[in-house]
Amino acid sequence: MIFSLKPFLVSIGLMIIFFSCNTTQTIEADYVIENVDVIDANSGLQKSKSVFIQNNRIKKVSNFGEVKIKSGTGKVIDGSGKFLIPGLWDAHVHLTFDPLITPTMFKLFLAFGVTSVRDTGGLMDLVMPEREKARRDPENTPRVMVAGPLLDGVPTVYDGSGQNNPHIGMGQANPEEASAYVDQLIEKDVDLLKAYEMLTPETFRTIIQKGKDNGLQVTGHVPLSMDVIEASNAGMNSMEHLRNLEFACSEDWEKLLETRKKLLFDGKDEAGYYLRKNIHKAQRQHAIENQSSERRALVLKHLSENETWQIPTLTITTSSAELFYGRPDWQESFKYLPDTIQKKWAGASMERAAQPIDSYNQLIADWHLEMINHLKKADVDIMAGTDTPIYFLTPGFSLHEELALLVKGGLSPLEAIEAATTKPAEYFGLEKELGLIQDGMLADLVLLNKNPLEDIRNSNSINTVIRNGKLHDRAALDQLLESLMK
Numbered sequence: 001m002i003f004s005l006k007p008f009l010v011s012i013g014l015m016i017i018f019f020s021c022n023t024t025q026t027i028e029a030d031y032v033i034e035n036v037d038v039i040d041a042n043s044g045l046q047k048s049k050s051v052f053i054q055n056n057r058i059k060k061v062s063n064f065g066e067v068k069i070k071s072g073t074g075k076v077i078d079g080s081g082k083f084l085i086p087g088l089w090d091a092h093v094h095l096t097f098d099p100l101i102t103p104t105m106f107k108l109f110l111a112f113g114v115t116s117v118r119d120t121g122g123l124m125d126l127v128m129p130e131r132e133k134a135r136r137d138p139e140n141t142p143r144v145m146v147a148g149p150l151l152d153g154v155p156t157v158y159d160g161s162g163q164n165n166p167h168i169g170m171g172q173a174n175p176e177e178a179s180a181y182v183d184q185l186i187e188k189d190v191d192l193l194k195a196y197e198m199l200t201p202e203t204f205r206t207i208i209q210k211g212k213d214n215g216l217q218v219t220g221h222v223p224l225s226m227d228v229i230e231a232s233n234a235g236m237n238s239m240e241h242l243r244n245l246e247f248a249c250s251e252d253w254e255k256l257l258e259t260r261k262k263l264l265f266d267g268k269d270e271a272g273y274y275l276r277k278n279i280h281k282a283q284r285q286h287a288i289e290n291q292s293s294e295r296r297a298l299v300l301k302h303l304s305e306n307e308t309w310q311i312p313t314l315t316i317t318t319s320s321a322e323l324f325y326g327r328p329d330w331q332e333s334f335k336y337l338p339d340t341i342q343k344k345w346a347g348a349s350m351e352r353a354a355q356p357i358d359s360y361n362q363l364i365a366d367w368h369l370e371m372i373n374h375l376k377k378a379d380v381d382i383m384a385g386t387d388t389p390i391y392f393l394t395p396g397f398s399l400h401e402e403l404a405l406l407v408k409g410g411l412s413p414l415e416a417i418e419a420a421t422t423k424p425a426e427y428f429g430l431e432k433e434l435g436l437i438q439d440g441m442l443a444d445l446v447l448l449n450k451n452p453l454e455d456i457r458n459s460n461s462i463n464t465v466i467r468n469g470k471l472h473d474r475a476a477l478d479q480l481l482e483s484l485m486k
């Protein structure tokens, strides 16, 4: 029998044609965002990608055209000309600061692309039910991390005794009392701890140790009785508002510390709120006017080596000089708040914005902005947080101002995005799950109409927010915002 090679070659040829035409893989997914430019802190800008989402995860990120959604399994969203970033964090919020605002906060965060928040101070009875609400409905609310109340000393700053000081601090008279109280917080499953300014060094160290023993980060304000290096060396994981760093970076930091200790002792029977205020008043301006670059370098070296992170909250620390709340778009954002708040904030903020900038406020703001560059050069970790809803900071909306201020202070737009995405994820040990746009990560994402790397303010050009895999397109987000205006 003569073996004919011809049919064999033809079939090989057909197979080659078949496979070369069929390199487009298909996968099942709930939806795919096609031909979108993807931005995350690890890879920067990656052009023309397809991002497949299934359930609450990013199933796959591929080059556009290489992988298609299996027909009939899910929908295709055209991402052409748009930019996909990870969901944003506001790493410094107070969900229960004002009971009138509390019910609006989750909606506002979602509408402005904030898919995770870190609550840095609230009473347990108030703040834990909010976290519970969020956990029950992860598609429509941000992820919530809770510190519980401020662990303060005695006297206590926020003891609720006056109009300006809500009751969010719990005074700990000694290490034993603090230890027992922190046990209660841990029992109730807080996500981190927050130490405050009136703590003695001994009680502060006890709280740090408790945090370490239980795998909880301890954040806070550096106690007035301590130097920043001392607090960092003790194991404090992060510091809010760069609070009290100005004292530590002053050329006469030692003398200032001695004086503070004396003022704390002499004022031990005064109200905590005023005692702290008077100490700040006595030292802040002097400290900022007498900064030492050598001392600052030493302080920042410790913060970097000890991995003591900073949450500068520029929206609060520079607000009295930046006066962004007087801007028309800022005033416009008040319309999503309850009527009484809207009126109160509009009146007070415009009055404030119309006044000439006080030189002290300018000094404070300039120092905070300058510190961003110093932190960056010293390789100190930074997270983006605002302090919303304190001081006219509209929830969600204000996070975008924080990003812009971080860039004004010296971060690149990508570094600002990092401070609001990968950094907070890493802070909570969630870096394998959250903060990047990669296969297998949780699907918390924001689709933008404009490139935030060209102008960080484009972080607010929100087209769609994805939370735990659920798509909230512009129409849905507008509906959400409208529901707040009824």
Ligand SMILES: [Zn+2]
Binding pocket: 092, 093, 094, 120, 121, 387
């Ligand atoms: Zn705060």
